[in-house]
Amino acid sequence: MLMCKDLAEIASDYIDDELTSRRKLSVKVHLMMCKDCRTFIGNLRTTTDLFKVHSSGRVDEEFLRRVDERVAEALNAHETNGSESD
Numbered sequence: 001m002l003m004c005k006d007l008a009e010i011a012s013d014y015i016d017d018e019l020t021s022r023r024k025l026s027v028k029v030h031l032m033m034c035k036d037c038r039t040f041i042g043n044l045r046t047t048t049d050l051f052k053v054h055s056s057g058r059v060d061e062e063f064l065r066r067v068d069e070r071v072a073e074a075l076n077a078h079e080t081n082g083s084e085s086d
C-alpha cells in the first residue's frame with residue numbers, strides 16, 4: 001500500500017508520466033482515497049503545467065476531471081454502503 005510520504009516522493013515522476021503502469025495504478029488508487037494527496041498532486045500539476053504551457057500549450061484538465069469523478073463515485077458508494085448499517 002502506497003503511503004502519503006511515498007506518494008510525495010514520486011509525485012513529480014507521476015506528473016511527468018515517468019512511472020511504470022503498475023506504480024501509476026498505486027498512485028491513482030491512493031488519490032481516490034486520499035484527498036490531501038489529490039490536493040497536493042493538483043497543486044504540483046498546476047505548477048508543472050505553468051512551465052509546460054510554454055513548450056506544449058496543453059493542460060491535462062480532462063484527466064483531473066476523470067479522477068474527480070471516480071473519487072466522487074467511490075465516496076458515494078462508500079457512504080451508501082456504510083452510513084446506515086443498522
Ligand SMILES: [Zn+2]
Pocket residue numbers: 003004007030034036037
Ligand atoms: Zn495520501
